[in-house]
Amino acid sequence: MKTRSDIYGQEATELLRIISLYPGLVHQQLERFFPGKEGVVVTNLLAHLKRQGRIQPDSNDAWFPYGKTPKADFGLMQSVWVLLDVIDRVEYHSPGSFPAKLIFFSNGEIFEIIYVAVGQEALVTHAMKQDSRQDCRRIVLVEDAEQIPLLSFPYIAGFCTVSSTGQVLYYQRTNGGT
Secondary structure, eight states, X not given: OOOHHHHHHHHHHHHHHHHHHXXXXXXXXXXXXXXXXXXXXXXXXXHHHHHTTSEEEOTTSEEEETTSOOOOOHHHHHHHHHHHHSGGGOSEEEEOOTTEEEEEEETTEEEEEEEEXXXXXXXXXXXXXXXXXXXXXXXXXXXXXXXXXXXXXXXXEEEEEEOTTSOEEEEOOBTTBO
């Protein structure tokens, strides 16, 4: 007979890994990493890891590794919504370094999610023009679609925005426009 640990041990380990990689995820995001196990399973795993002193929620029900100051990176949290929109095709993912918030592999290609806050268009464009890597495609996550014309750097696969509910909308340039 299998014990609870045998049944849910891998999921608990993976959930802890995800919370460690992306501190500040909310319950809805965490559930999307475990298709078919939404609801009770993820809720019970979160409660179990909390009782063990491995994770802790903040006042907004965002989850963090225990003992870390609960401070979420808004750009990273938004980038995770984009990742979750394509998670069924993702082979591997991890946090990136500025200006990429997140990196993932899909169908043998490397993708970077580049988050651009309002007012940071020139900084990110300059940083990306200095980056000589040619081995990845870039998904540019903007806070407002009005930012898109202000961004121009190599290997942009497309642009997107994320709503407050986590819905991802995609944009592509056509003939120089959006």
